[in-house]
Amino acid sequence: MNVVNRGFLGRRDPERVELPPGQYLTRDFPVLQAGPTPSVPLDQWRFTVRAETGAEWAWTWPQLLALPRERPTVDIHCVTRWSKLATTWEGVSLDTLFAEVETVADYALVRSHGGYTTNLPLADLLDGQAWIAFGYDGEELAPAHGGPARLLVPHLYFWKSAKWVSGIDLHHDDEPGFWESLGYHEYGDPWREQRYTDD
Amino acid sequence: MTEPAVRVRWLVGTVHSVRSETATARSIVLDVPGWPGHLAGQHVDLRLTAPDGYQAVRSYSLAAPADGQRVELTVQLIEDGEVSPYLVDVVLPTEQVELRGPVGGWFSWDPDRPGPVLLVAGGSGIVPLMAMVRARAAAASTAPFTLVYSVRGPAQRYYAEELDRVDGLDLRMVHTREAGPNGRPPGRIGPADLDVALGARVYVCGPTGFVDAAIALLLAAGHDAADIRSERFGGQP
Numbered sequence: 203m204n205v206v207n208r209g210f211l212g213r214r215d216p217e218r219v220e221l222p223p224g225q226y227l228t229r230d231f232p233v234l235q236a237g238p239t240p241s242v243p244l245d246q247w248r249f250t251v252r253a254e255t256g257a258e259w260a261w262t263w264p265q266l267l268a269l270p271r272e273r274p275t276v277d278i279h280c281v282t283r284w285s286k287l288a289t290t291w292e293g294v295s296l297d298t299l300f301a302e303v304e305t306v307a308d309y310a311l312v313r314s315h316g317g318y319t320t321n322l323p324l325a326d327l328l329d330g331q332a333w334i335a336f337g338y339d340g341e342e343l344a345p346a347h348g349g350p351a352r353l354l355v356p357h358l359y360f361w362k363s364a365k366w367v368s369g370i371d372l373h374h375d376d377e378p379g380f381w382e383s384l385g386y387h388e389y390g391d392p393w394r395e396q397r398y399t400d401d
Numbered sequence: 402m403t404e405p406a407v408r409v410r411w412l413v414g415t416v417h418s419v420r421s422e423t424a425t426a427r428s429i430v431l432d433v434p435g436w437p438g439h440l441a442g443q444h445v446d447l448r449l450t451a452p453d454g455y456q457a458v459r460s461y462s463l464a465a466p467a468d469g470q471r472v473e474l475t476v477q478l479i480e481d482g483e484v485s486p487y488l489v490d491v492v493l494p495t496e497q498v499e500l501r502g503p504v505g506g507w508f509s510w511d512p513d514r515p516g517p518v519l520l521v522a523g524g525s526g527i528v529p530l531m532a533m534v535r536a537r538a539a540a541a542s543t544a545p546f547t548l549v550y551s552v553r554g555p556a557q558r559y560y561a562e563e564l565d566r567v568d569g570l571d572l573r574m575v576h577t578r579e580a581g582p583n584g585r586p587p588g589r590i591g592p593a594d595l596d597v598a599l600g601a602r603v604y605v606c607g608p609t610g611f612v613d614a615a616i617a618l619l620l621a622a623g624h625d626a627a628d629i630r631s632e633r634f635g636g637q638p
């Protein structure tokens with residue numbers, strides 16, 4: 203059945219940039235989250251990777267900042283349909299952190315301060331695809347946008363880029379995170395429009 | 402925390418009736434054959450298709466609890482917006498739009514919950530909270546409900562007559578620019594407006610800036626972050 207809304211013209215994007223299906227461009231940086239913004243004191247901040255064996259690797263805030271930094275410029279796509287192009291970040295590549303980690307697990311469950319979790323294949327965090335970001339647009343990352351540090355994994359819908367990230371658990375099996383157990387897609391590729399569970 | 406999977410199929414909704422809420426907002430009642438039902442607080446994705454095939458999708462909260470295949474939305478006009486001007490000023494009864502959902506299960510209230518609830522709405526953020534007020538009435542729930550509803554002035558208030566008539570609802574209007582009949586001087590939402598016993602389940606909804614301000618007040622008043630659920634409609638970054 204084809205519905206046509208006469209009288210609806212739409213506002214096409216004058217710049218005609220290519221966006222994933224169903225997305226529109228925004229110049230704002232909207233904030234979306236399920237509850238309050240947690241405050242994370244830097245002297246207590248830790249980033250912990252727990253392997254499937256139970257082994258753990260942890261970094262304090264000064265240890266994280268001492269690692270080699272990268273400045274990725276990436277497009278981000280939120281499942282609530284806004285996309286923002288050429289955002290600039292500063293952070294540490296997960297390749298750098300995982301250089302020390304011994305694992306044969308296939309899946310990662312990302313944890314945040316405040317209890318949020320999100321899941322994705324470990325392969326999507328490696329090979330230059332993901333960062334622990336603490337800078338945005340030349341400034342410190344604001345708490346509302348996930349500061350002091352958030353995961354940045356821009357090739358997936360932005361809910362996978364967990365704010366206030368605190369660590370990663372590695373598993374042999376995929377385990378749904380917060381939004382994923384509320385009906386959102388377990389992988390979330392914006393170019394394949396994987397918004398909801400069965401998309 | 403497992404919720405039923407989101408329905409992903411697009412359904413066709415036929416506009417049954419429309420009702421003006423304010424000069425710039427209207428409620429749209431739709432019949433949606435195949436609608437699977439929903440919880441108060443959930444929303445739909447709504448899709449419009451231009452004659453040349455161009456499509457745009459936005460999210461709209463369900464304004465009333467599930468009633469068979471009938472669903473109700475309330476849309477605020479955003480002057481320079483793409484989708485809301487069509488919904489507020491153009492679409493007419495018997496015309497069709499596409500919908501899918503329900504979406505979201507976190508920001509929802511179940512009438513089986515007996516505990517006290519604090520609802521905090523800024524502008525069109527009243528919509529999913531009205532669904533909770535209506536669900537409470539429909540289920541004859543006696544859960545204590547407080548609704549703090551912030552609008553610029555009395556003329557911006559949605560569901561005005563209905564809200565005045567709800568039994569057992571502690572309604573606290575906040576008028577930010579023009580005084581209303583309740584004697585509260587105009588001004589932004591403050592600690593006194595939100596004063597309820599700690600431990601209530603809190604739902605906050607509205608433009609991003611409003612939600613952030615309300616949550617800061619609630620945390621300062623001692624509410625536990627785990628009791629607060631919020632939905633941001635966009636607007637200010």
Ligand SMILES: Cc1cc2nc3c(=O)[nH]c(=O)nc-3n(C[C@H](O)[C@H](O)[C@H](O)COP(=O)(O)OP(=O)(O)OC[C@H]3O[C@@H](n4cnc5c(N)ncnc54)[C@H](O)[C@@H]3O)c2cc1C
Pocket residue numbers: 230282444459460461462463475476477478479481482483484485486525528529608632633634635636637
């Ligand atoms: C989960 C969810 C539920 C929602 N429920 C409702 C609802 O029940 N009723 C309702 O009216 N809206 C609701 N919204 C907002 C709605 O989805 C649209 O964003 C809104 O109708 C504007 O769409 P538009 O196409 O007219 O404007 P756009 O073309 O998308 O935007 C035009 C301009 O308006 C700004 N803008 C976008 N949204 C808002 C806003 N809410 N307030 C102020 N400025 C804005 C944009 O930044 C942009 O500058 C909801 C949003 C979400 C995420």
